[in-house]
Amino acid sequence: MSDAMPKARASRGEIRAACSARAEYLLPLLFIALGSLCFWQARDMSQLGAVFPMTIAAVMILASVLRLLQLTLHRVIDNIERHQDSTPRRVLLVVAMAVWALLMPWAGFLLTGLASFVTLMLIAQHDAWTSKRLVSYLIAGAVLVACFYGLFALLLNVPLPVGRWFMG
Amino acid sequence: MEILTYALGALSPVNLGLAVIGVASGIIIGALPGLSATMAVAVLVPVTFGMAPESALIMLGAIYTGAIYGGSYSAILVNTPGTPSAIATTFDGFPMAKRGDGDLAVTLSTLASVAGGLIGVLALLTLAPLLAQVALSFGPVEYFWLAIFGLTLISALSEGSTLKGFIGAGFGLLLSTIGVAVVGGDTRYTFGSQVLLGGIETVSALIGLYCIPVLIDLVATPEAHLKVDAEQRGIRLREGLGLAWLGKFNLFRSASIGTLVAILPGAGGSIASLVSYSEARRASRQPQTFGKGNPQGVLATEAANNATVGGGFIPTLVLGIPGTPPDAVILGALLVQGFRTGPELFTTNASITYTFIAGLFLATCLLLPLGLFIGRYAFKSIITIPKALLVPTIAFMTVIGTYAIRNSISDVVIMLTLGVAGWLLNRYGFRPSPIVLGLILGPIAEQGFVQGFLMGRASGAMFTTFFGGPISLTIIALSVVSVFYPIVKERLARRRGDPGSLGSHKEASS
Amino acid sequence: MRISRSTVFATALGMAVAAGFMTQAVADEFPSKDVQYVIPFGPGGESDISARLQQKYFEEITGEQLVIQYMPGGGGAVAWSQLSDMPADGHAIMGSNMPHIILKPMDKDVGFATEGIKNFYYFHYSPDAIIVRNDSPFETLDDLIQAADDAPGTVTFSGSGTYSANDVAHTRFQQLADVTTTYIPFKGTGAAVTALLGGQVQAEWGYTTVAANHQDKLRMLAVAAEERHPMFPDVPTFKELGYDMVGGAYRGMAVPEGTPVEIQQRLSDIFQQINQNPAFQQKMQDLGFVLIDVPLEEMPEFMAEQRRVYEETARELGLID
Incomplete structure (x- = not known):
């Protein structure tokens, strides 16, 4: 964050982008593409099934075109106030959760649950680890996973995946 | 007063104990995203078979009331609405929590829930047969216009560019068409995948779009999840009561809207709190503070969504048409207990009906002490738990909660995908709320439109079908007002030579 | 390694018998x-x-x-x-x-x-049935068929879903009675009956269960069962009326x-x-x-x-x- 630039609002005739100015143009284009794809796909549907998605796709394309017009009529400035944070951690979080979801049917709820709890814990920790902290967090994590398991599997009768690898 | 006899009869120590247990466990279940009131009630039903009928009814009502209220915790503290009716709670609740007023927000939501819940149950007791007739006068066309009205709220709700709001809503509406269509039977936008046949489950989309972005941002910085003030302020009940007293008209209006809209089966519950919220904002002297942590926003939505409990039971009990999924489960339990819906409701069946209503009253009153107590605990644990434990815990709730909705791993994958897409879109100025609004209102709008179209074609009068009814015309008028009111207001303010307060360009206020 | 055929046979037989006993035992204990x-x-x-x-x-x-x-x-x-x-x-x-x-x-x-x-x-x-409101002008199935004959397509039916039991029944009835009516699909029986109660449609393709649930407001014109339902002895079956329809x-x-x-x-x-x-x-x-x-x-x-x-x-x- 740079404080050199005043936190000024965009003046009349200017639009401040949510992120970079380029992205501000790019996203409406993306939605136009998406709308066109949906419109194209709707050809094969029955009349009753197609009327709604076609209308919506058309309205979305129209709104995107209007937005592009609005952008070209104004000066678009980059948003320089946005935070620069740890992108690797964000990506890691998403990857860890995705792997977790995909492995759960195979390795079962308890195993993947414990593993991902520890992984996510490591991703979320910004300070240095001390052995005491690590141990206490691991214990807390095990207790939490056990609590969730008890609540869902035993109290609420949710059939949590056992894991196809162990089902033989 | 017949009800008093039944109420007193219901108030045995055992039943009181069951009500306390029901409300408390309902709050806890409702507070976990993905664990819905439906599930809480469904699990309880077989347990109630072994109970005396009145105990069973009291416990079912208690767990339902508790679960609807408990949803506000996850909305306020982790920005995750557990049910569609809690979406609007995140608008002001989460910003309040972010700036360190989470405790106040929880207290306010408790007070509003009690007030709203009582008004809803009162309406159920006194106006049920009358309101049920109102519900019946809503046909497909009226539902269509109602959904359109709901969509016009986007212009009031979207911060930043209104056009972006409409693009987002279009995206949500298209998402809602995925899967097998109810009308027409087409398989749409599944791209050959069986996973998408069942469509996108609303609650898992809510979890993805609201909670995953919070998680993604949570790991990126070492800063605490919520700002914490050094001084301990307790539950801030006095402050909360003061704000509730200031907003007494707001509370009453929101609860009335909540009750009235909730009598419409299927659509009511999700729209009620949004309508209340936008009305509270319209009536406010500082509409620009809404969405940034205005306590009145929390009061409005929470009063409305607990009022939907009583309102939703009106069509359920009078017509036998359940308004929401939990209502459906409870109706099933009532039928098994030998209850019949219809005119015998307040005559032959009076004992069951009045016991059930008395149970709802009792549960709503119990919300006050139990809610304040559990809420305090929930808030404390969210702010004291270190980040390295908070992140995996929330992640756990999202994954297992989504899975539990219909025991589907595919739903978890869809939830994650939507979450990442939602985070990216939010970064580029497309907020999640219009997308979710589109997703929820899409099926209502589409079915209403196509059914209306078929009706119009059969009667040969398409125009009068869509624009003929007084209810349709009223809703259309409301939609027009809702779109143009902000614009007109801005113009008027400008003419008064006061441009500064509103910002020179709409987007500048974001 | 050489294993005689009879050994294989005996082993297989033994295993089969053992397996049979085991599953029998499992079945006796079921559900555990x-x-x-x-x-x-x-x-x-x-x-x-x-x-x-x-x-x-x-x-x-x-x-x-x-x-x-x-x-x-x-x-x-x-x-x-x-x-x-x-x-x-x-x-x-x-x-x-x-x-x-x-x-x-x-x-x-x-x-x-x-x-x-x-x-x-x-x-x-639950047998298919044509359901109308109590105050409907259609007193019998013939009244409804007459109305559909006079103005094809104007008689509207609500029902649950497309390609569902209701949709199938509607199509079949149109063929048997040689009429054209309009079928309007709703999401579930609850929504379909709401439309009928609210007067949005003239009739509903539903089930005897729907009529049983709303006895005070609705009545049936005909039931697609072999025999009359004991709860509704006055309602004729389609078969009695000359339409070969049994289903649900x-x-x-x-x-x-x-x-x-x-x-x-x-x-x-x-x-x-x-x-x-x-x-x-x-x-x-x-x-x-x-x-x-x-x-x-x-x-x-x-x-x-x-x-x-x-x-x-x-x-x-x-x-x-």
Whole structure:
């Protein structure tokens, strides 16, 4: 964050982008593409099934075109106030959760649950680890996973995946 | 007063104990995203078979009331609405929590829930047969216009560019068409995948779009999840009561809207709190503070969504048409207990009906002490738990909660995908709320439109079908007002030579 | 290594006998824990209500609980496509609905095949019926047919879903009576009956159960059953009126493929026993259902007959050529 630039609002005739100015143009284009794809796909549907998605796709394309017009009529400035944070951690979080979801049917709820709890814990920790902290967090994590398991599997009768690898 | 006899009869120590247990466990279940009131009630039903009928009814009502209220915790503290009716709670609740007023927000939501819940149950007791007739006068066309009205709220709700709001809503509406269509039977936008046949489950989309972005941002910085003030302020009940007293008209209006809209089966519950919220904002002297942590926003939505409990039971009990999924489960339990819906409701069946209503009253009153107590605990644990434990815990709730909705791993994958897409879109100025609004209102709008179209074609009068009814015309008028009111207001303010307060360009206020 | 043929034979025989004893023993002990009962629809529907009624008696008979879960989506397709992933030990059963399991996989890939759903018992059905409001001008079925003849397409029916039992019944009736009417699909029976009660449509394709639930406001013109329903002795059947229509929504239970036959037999016996309970029968009748009794051994025949009927209808609907 740079404080050199005043936190000024965009003046009349200017639009401040949510992120970079380029992205501000790019996203409406993306939605136009998406709308066109949906419109194209709707050809094969029955009349009753197609009327709604076609209308919506058309309205979305129209709104995107209007937005592009609005952008070209104004000066678009980059948003320089946005935070620069740890992108690797964000990506890691998403990857860890995705792997977790995909492995759960195979390795079962308890195993993947414990593993991902520890992984996510490591991703979320910004300070240095001390052995005491690590141990206490691991214990807390095990207790939490056990609590969730008890609540869902035993109290609420949710059939949590056992894991196809162990089902033989 | 017949009800008093039944109420007193219901108030045995055992039943009181069951009500306390029901409300408390309902709050806890409702507070976990993905664990819905439906599930809480469904699990309880077989347990109630072994109970005396009145105990069973009291416990079912208690767990339902508790679960609807408990949803506000996850909305306020982790920005995750557990049910569609809690979406609007995140608008002001989460910003309040972010700036360190989470405790106040929880207290306010408790007070509003009690007030709203009582008004809803009162309406159920006194106006049920009358309101049920109102519900019946809503046909497909009226539902269509109602959904359109709901969509016009986007212009009031979207911060930043209104056009972006409409693009987002279009995206949500298209998402809602995925899967097998109810009308027409087409398989749409599944791209050959069986996973998408069942469509996108609303609650898992809510979890993805609201909670995953919070998680993604949570790991990126070492800063605490919520700002914490050094001084301990307790539950801030006095402050909360003061704000509730200031907003007494707001509370009453929101609860009335909540009750009235909730009598419409299927659509009511999700729209009620949004309508209340936008009305509270319209009536406010500082509409620009809404969405940034205005306590009145929390009061409005929470009063409305607990009022939907009583309102939703009106069509359920009078017509036998359940308004929401939990209502459906409870109706099933009532039928098994030998209850019949219809005119015998307040005559032959009076004992069951009045016991059930008395149970709802009792549960709503119990919300006050139990809610304040559990809420305090929930808030404390969210702010004291270190980040390295908070992140995996929330992640756990999202994954297992989504899975539990219909025991589907595919739903978890869809939830994650939507979450990442939602985070990216939010970064580029497309907020999640219009997308979710589109997703929820899409099926209502589409079915209403196509059914209306078929009706119009059969009667040969398409125009009068869509624009003929007084209810349709009223809703259309409301939609027009809702779109143009902000614009007109801005113009008027400008003419008064006061441009500064509103910002020179709409987007500048974001 | 050389192993004589007789050794192989003896071993195989021994194993088969042992396996037979073991599965028999397993079947005798079954169920050894709670049985998970997945309803392929949301709560509050007829599948749910009847499951709730079975739940009580299941516990009385076996001592174990029947745990009801909802897996709605795609008109049942979401649940049925996951049946094969469920444990095949009998402790997981799923509601099975006719004609859904036959019609759904017919024209498109919905993630399951009719053969993959191993039905072990079908216990009741709700006969199709034409329902009108009490104040409707249609006093008899002939009144309605007359109105449809006078102005084709103007008589509107609400019903639950497209390519559903209601839709099929509507198509079939149009052909038998040689009339044109408008069918308006709604999401579920609840929404369809709301439209009828609110006067948005003139009639509804529903079931006897709907009429039983709304006796004070609705009446039936004709019922698609073999005999008149004991609860509605004044309502004629379609057959009496000269239309060869018997059908409705049949409900039963199924297990995943690979579930031992002994277990399936045991499940079939348990649910047959529930069906024979007089209290259960009375409740079912009060709700408007008609009990049927299709145990495991009669299932292949029953399924074959239903397939024949619905394939014919599907051809008329244009689902298959």
